[in-house]
Amino acid sequence: MALLKKMRQSMARSWSLYRSDFRSMDKTQIFLLVLLTLLAVFMLLPLVFIFNHAFKPLHELFLFPPTFFVREPTTQNFTDLLHATQDTFLPVTRFIFNSIVVTLLSTVGMVILGALCAYPLAKHPFPGRKIVFGVILLSIMISVETMGIPRYIVVKSLGIMNTYWGHVLPILALPVGVFLLKQFMDQVPDELLEAAKLDGATEWQLLVRMILPIVTPAMATITILSFQTAWSNSETSALFMQDDAMKTLPFYVESLTSNLANTVARQGVAAAASLIIFMPNLIIFLLSQRKVIQTMAHSGIK
Template sequence: MVWSFISRTRGRGRFDVTDWLTWGYLILGIVLMFGPVLWVAMSSFKTDAALSEYPPSFLPFAPKTVMVEGYDDPLPLYEITAGEHRGEVLAQIRRIGLNAQMVDPQNPAEKINVKIGDRAPAREFAMAFENYSKLFERFNFMRYFWNSVFITVVATIITVIFNSMAAFALAKYRFRGRTTVFLLIIATLMIPPTINLVPIYLVVNELGLVNTPWGVIWPAVATPTGVFLLRQYMLTIPDDLLDAARMDHASEWRVYWRIVLPLAAPAIAVLIIFSVMWRWNEFLWPLIVLTRSEEFTLQLALNAFQGDLQTSWSGLLAMTVLTLLPITIVFALLQKNITAGIAQSGVK
């Protein structure tokens, strides 16, 4: 059934021009969206030497090495492309200027001089799984992961509760100044976040929340985007349904908790996805509030891979992939609600 839907054409049993254009557009979109992600994922299994090669390759290849009698360490293998030994595979002992001293692994006693331009490194497909294992040796990865999970989950729960309460009041209660309050909330979207960093930090510092996860959680639990999204969706809930519940002696809390929240589930799912992405990928504010390494999130731990003189690109890419996995799983679980939530909330 799925294949028949995908393979259907506008022409009579064959591809029409519009079919080719449609498939080309879709394939181009897939490559542009998922190509960089796949490249990062494959590069995370490359060694530092493979990452520095030019031109770069999509698949992880590593130089071939061989143990040669009389040498303690494995020697890299090269394919000779020109000269007297063309077609042979030799092991390099050392490089001296524009020449390389090489040896035949089957006859290690004879030294051979080859121009560096007459050889090409022999490579083989090899995935460097040690890039991931080193993360747990070099860093307290699980500690950073737990910090990020705790901040993201707690902040998302509080954000949903606060924003849904505000949206419920603005959508279903009639009081003087309701429109003005809503406009003021929306107007805060025009204020650049960097302008608020200093006053927010002063408040957090006075409350003693610096170097604590709560200093990252509390400053942005109420978001104007979330209030607007939920309010627009809650406006579609019939007022008669809420009045009927009140006539059955349901309290305002019961109306909110048992009727409004379940009916607003698609919009709440969208807000959860947004909140998880905001909190999980947040870097600037945690960088300001958290100065102790044991309180770092994964995003701050990623920054530790970049040194003043050297950057561990293999470890950085491996940790980037691990950082992307949780947000990808959350989106995959809740993505079916995104279209319905946004379409019915008035967001264009």
């Protein structure tokens, strides 16, 4: 009872503060508030659609005019997803497991390599530093599809076809992560690092104990970008994996409706699989939202 009373009091205070803030707004601020609220609702519509689409029975998926909200929710799509691979003797959990392993290895690798690359670019003025950084930025503009054949030749020559390394190594480079981390590390005062060096700190200690804690918001943002890149990647499965047991969930989802015979029959299964692929991205973002906002709000340390 005491807890409920405190909750009511807290809600009453919050509502009172909200009303007082709302009354103190001028017409321009009220207009912006309404506009941003409508924009937020509009941006939430795709999320609501994904959830509703996954629980629609097959006949609702093809209604005309289409319905936005599900009328008769069912979990049959998820049941069909679990049984969709019976003919291949590979359960869908195998594809999910492969995606989890590849995503974990790739995310950790991209974050570590990004930090190790950004640190010398930001804090060690070696000859050709600007050229190296320019090449990294230039690589952002190169389409991934144009690198398919060179990547295939490299992966095949390394002998890592049909292995987890064949998934991980081709996507380890994340130029956006290097750029973002370098911009944050540039804001760390050189005097702070020099003082630490006088106290006997090594380069590794400077990076791990001083710089990385300062650029934590950027690290969180890069973690999200790395996770999304690895979790949604289906290219490595298509190019480097001939063994079906080594392919990932996104590739499997694409294969569900890849031929005309399955275009209609597998729509419900594809909707359920799409929700499974989407949920980890949403969870990771919600857990790291505060750090991401700090990354966008600040360009360095205070």
